[in-house]
Amino acid sequence: MIDGSEVVRRISSAVIKEAEEAKKVSSTVDLQPTVNAWLAGFSGDAGVLIYDLDNDSVVAEHQPNKKFSTASLYKLFVVYEGYKRVMSGEWSLDSYGKCLDLAIRESNSACAEKMWAQIGRAELDKIVRDDFGILDTKVSALTSTPADIAEMMKLYYRGDGFSEEIREKIFDSLLNQPVTKYDWRRGLPAGFTSGKAKVYDKVGWEAANGYWRLYHDAAIVEIEERNYIVVVMTTNAKSHREIAKFGAMLEAALLDTSA
Secondary structure: OOOHHHHHHHHHHHHHHHHHHHHHHHOOOOOHHHHHHHHHOOOOEEEEEEEEOOOOEEEEEEOOOOOEEOHHHHHHHHHHHHHHHHHHOOOOHHHHHHHHHHHHHOOOOOHHHHHHHHHOHHHHHHHHHHOOOOOOOEHHHOEEOHHHHHHHHHHHHHOOOOOHHHHHHHHHHHHOOOOOOOOOOOOHHHHOOOOOEEEEEEEEEEEEOOEEEEEEEEEEEEEOOEEEEEEEEEEEEOOHHHHHHHHHHHHHHHHHHHO
């Protein structure tokens, strides 16, 4: 038999849980108008997916399943599998750590291709499909979608099976990318200028004939105690500044909501 105090405790717990769930749902920010506004002024073609990690929901999208050439975003798949092999003991951090870091921190690091070859191109395709559960990407053909890249970024964010040391290394590679031959953060991260956001980012691009034939950014964004995955994949952008503008518009929308 349940006494009165236990009934009160259970009711209180249920009320608290319901209130927390209500707060969680109410805190969802609709970023679709922001994406639509940016697309209206964008010069090329784009695929976008924005995922609210706190509420487990897509809050904006545009052509999320459109296939794009990945450019250097393919390294996200290589590096994640590489760190898995470090965790299993198959690879050592002493031997592979520098390359795993540079493949993210400096996007054109050629050593990623060597790791990819060592894993095996067909084997990585199988791993991505069967182990990662990502179905519309074929790394060997350098094709993926905004939705699939977002799924990959969720794996990085959650870091299941990774040690705290590895997680810290990954997030440092994504956040601290000093200018070398290129400015790796002149796209999406450059738009977040308030100092209230951290943008953990991987870029991929290819330029041709004065345009960015491809310009992609995949990011984990922390802002005002909110956490998002933002993936934008584009073709024929006039300038990386168009991608930075997208970041600025997102920041403005989120800070306005948080105020």
